[in-house]
Amino acid sequence: MPASALATDLYQLTMMAGYFAAGRHHTTRATFELFVRRLPPGRSFLVAAGIEQALSLLELLHFEEPEVAWLARQPALARAPAGFFDYLRGFWFSGEVWAVREGTPVFANEPILRVTAPIAEAQLVETALLATINFQTSVASKAARVVIAADGRPVMEFGARRAHGLDAARCAARAAFLAGCAGTSLVEAAQRSSIPLAGTMAHSWVMSAVDEVTAFREYDAIFAEHAVLLLDTYDTIAAARAIVDHHMQPSAVRLDSGDLGGLSREVRAIFDEAGLTGTRIFASGDLDEHAIARLIASGAPIDGFGVGTSVVTSIDAPALGGVYKLVEVVDDGPGRLVMKTSAGKGTWPGRKQIWRVMENARAARDIIALHDEPQTAGSRPLLERVMVDGTRTSALLPLAHARVWCAERIAELPPDLRRIDRDASYDVQPSRGLTEAIRMAQGS
Amino acid sequence: MPASALATDLYQLTMMAGYFAAGRHHTTRATFELFVRRLPPGRSFLVAAGIEQALSLLELLHFEEPEVAWLARQPALARAPAGFFDYLRGFWFSGEVWAVREGTPVFANEPILRVTAPIAEAQLVETALLATINFQTSVASKAARVVIAADGRPVMEFGARRAHGLDAARCAARAAFLAGCAGTSLVEAAQRSSIPLAGTMAHSWVMSAVDEVTAFREYDAIFAEHAVLLLDTYDTIAAARAIVDHHMQPSAVRLDSGDLGGLSREVRAIFDEAGLTGTRIFASGDLDEHAIARLIASGAPIDGFGVGTSVVTSIDAPALGGVYKLVEVVDDGPGRLVMKTSAGKGTWPGRKQIWRVMENARAARDIIALHDEPQTAGSRPLLERVMVDGTRTSALLPLAHARVWCAERIAELPPDLRRIDRDASYDVQPSRGLTEAIRMAQGS
Secondary structure, three states, X not given: OOOEOOOOEHHHHXXXXXXXXXXXXOOOEEEEEEEEOOOOOOOOOEEXXXXXXXXXXXXXOEOOHHHHHHHHOOHHHOOOOOHHHHHHHOOOOOOEEEEOOOOOEEOOOOOOEEEEEEHHHHHHOHHHHHHHHHHHHHHHHHHHHHHHHHOOOOEEEOOHHHOOOHHHHHHHHHHHHHOOOXXXXXXXXXXHHOOOEOOOOOHHHHHHOOOHHHHHHHHHHHHHHHOEEEOOOOOHHHHHHHHHHOOOOOOEEEEOOOOHHHHHHHHHHXXXXXXXXXXXXXXXXXXXXXXXXXXXXXXXXXXXXXEOHHHHOOOOOOOOOEEEEEEEEEOOOOOEEOOOOOOXXXXXXXXXXXXXXXXXXXXXXXXXXXXXXXXXXXXXXXXXXXXXXXXXXXXXXXXXXXXXXXXHHHHOOOHHHHOOOOOOOOOEEEOHHHHHHHHHHHHO | OOOEOOOOEHHHHHHHHHHHHOOOOOOOEEEEEEEEOOOOOOOOOEEOOOHHHHHHHHHHOEOOHHHXXXXXXXXXXXXXXXXXXXXXXXXXXXXXXXXXOOOOEEOOOOOOEEEEEEHHHHHHOHHHHHHHHHHHHHHHHHHHHHHHXXXXXXXXXXXHHHOOOHHHHHHHXXXXXXXXXXXXXXXXXXXXXXXXXXOOOOHHHHHHOOOHHHHHHHHHHXXXXXXXXXXXXXXXXXXXXXXXXXXXXXXXXXXXXXXXXXXXXXXXXXXXXXXXXXXXXXXXXXXXXHHHHHHHHOOOOOOXXXXXXXXXXXXOOOOOOEEEEEEEEEOOOOOEEOOOOOOOOOOOOOOEEEEEEEEOOEEEXXXXXXXXXXXXXXXXXXXXXXXXXXXXXXXXXXXXXXXXXXXXXXXXXXXXXHOOOOOOOOOEEEOHHHHHHHHHHHHX
């Protein structure tokens, strides 16, 4: 994992130089919170993801000497104080971080992650934290919907070729598995994150053979129960009949184009009549949660789905508008809660905690409170301290455990939030203490 | 640049094992072409990008020993022939590649890149080639529209925080610059790809100071002509008046929220009245080509734009549906042209060349021909041979040169294609030879 401190916006560095020039780079401690102002249309909840990678970035963050030398030559930093570059040479992230656990459903205005650090450090990391968490949260949130739509049938993530590069593909595979997908086709993601591998065959396998039946036979001969035969290179129904006519017994077939509902019924009938009742039918081809829900509602005999583009790009909400906002500053003496008041872009002041109020083992509502307010009765806190003095406070949670955590947390949401045919809203309110802090900050 | 050969879909490896088992992995040579079946809505042309990175991936591609050992343990490959894993240990890409030059406008069905190699090699690289070229082409294509809309005013790319991870952010910054953006805020991209750096200040700089005027003064004192003051933390107009009242003379200011047209006019008037006629006004805040065009059409006195989300995610077309399709197979003797006929997903057979027919120094139409057909009169070929035996045939073109190439090629397109308010189509036809090949393949 490269963790160059240059993976940041220029203005973070110019502001750091400014804090340094004013002598405030380490005497001023700041708290920033990362949150989403509003959920995108088509999302009734978000699934927090990317936090593990974000913490790794913070732990490894540093400037290499050639990077510092390069920065010192940039016109934009030509007037930075001389000592600034030595400061960068010795830079490491020494802050405290609180975050929700990966896989936790979160809502608008809820801090997913909170950084308290010397202001120059907290500022530098904004870009990397946002790029990491915005993207992976958007993929996990989309994948959760697709998994809900599949209603228990396995969903395999096949989207690497449409992801925003190979690194995005790896992160998307991980986020999709976290949110309930059953496996990935991306070998590198499977290896790195211990995700089950899934794969079938491509049209080129069929096209490069002398004929389709030969292509099927050769594959079946090698892969036996792992062979999934792709039917739609030329004609899906003809391919299904050829399988029967040639007495092949594949464990599964894949349909990748055309009317998947109608074709699955025809193929099922052909197979069942020939006694191939155990041959499963997988479907793929530009599927999203709505297409999957329609297929299932129509009674299509499909045993599992392959999804790609829609999940790895979160195609209907491809950019999550997460922001990283200053909420508290401590120069000396008591902290100042700060608040931005731009039109439509205001922020809530102060370090916060999210309390999820449980009623009958179901999430009833969330309260966003100031960090040091007393616990709301019957609720659990969502933000945990995960890093102190730049070091993680606990071992990384295995992804398979996080996936179970995610499924359990989604299952306890109000049922309306798990509908994919219409958006539902969840009750999130500021606490009395936070409401008072907002009023005071507005009045100031 | 990591180039793990595991950055591929599982089925590429199972098919490779299948080719290996049949003894066809190197005796069968295959040609695959990477192209887009149709342009997304809102795109009258695409700008090819990602090719340099794709070629680097091909040159560096190999399996590390622990990767091979891991693969050999996977159930999906448990029945691969024993020699297959030794084959992977010695694997390198030995193929020939033809590609259009980065920055070239391309259209539906036109091969952006063409690989001819032993079939197992050509198959393995599909996922990485698609992930790289699909994404970067979509960003370059969107950026070209934004640059057209800005009509000569500089457009800075600020989108790292909304990109699909930091690697996607770096690639997006490069693709945006290729397509005409003037700079990036992402320091690492600027360093790696020699892109001009751009940056201003964040709201947190203002919020962390005692007051806004102090924040502006401190920044101005350090950065002088590089200081761009951000006006909208609390109230844009009040901030502009404060600048005048306190006799500051910033070189530029940035507006980031609210009615950018109206605010720019008010701020311009305040500055001009105070003699600050040289202070430029930059605008940002969820801008895309349409918002920029509206601002300019309304006469808003804005000197430059910052764009983020819309460009780095190509937000209205976040997944480009590029495919990589087998078009020719050579086992022994003459090649077989192959063609997939799935409903709505057919392909054109044979190795191809694109001829761009020029009339009066303007691109009039393109002809897609079989590779060995004679040149169409008055046309230039777009595909160049860029790799032979797995080695590049020419040095990498500096990005700044590719950017000029791109601007020149876009400028010679029919003017309708450069409209951003409505889609226009360009005349692309198969040659006589290709038409005949399609007919023959359909008949076969």
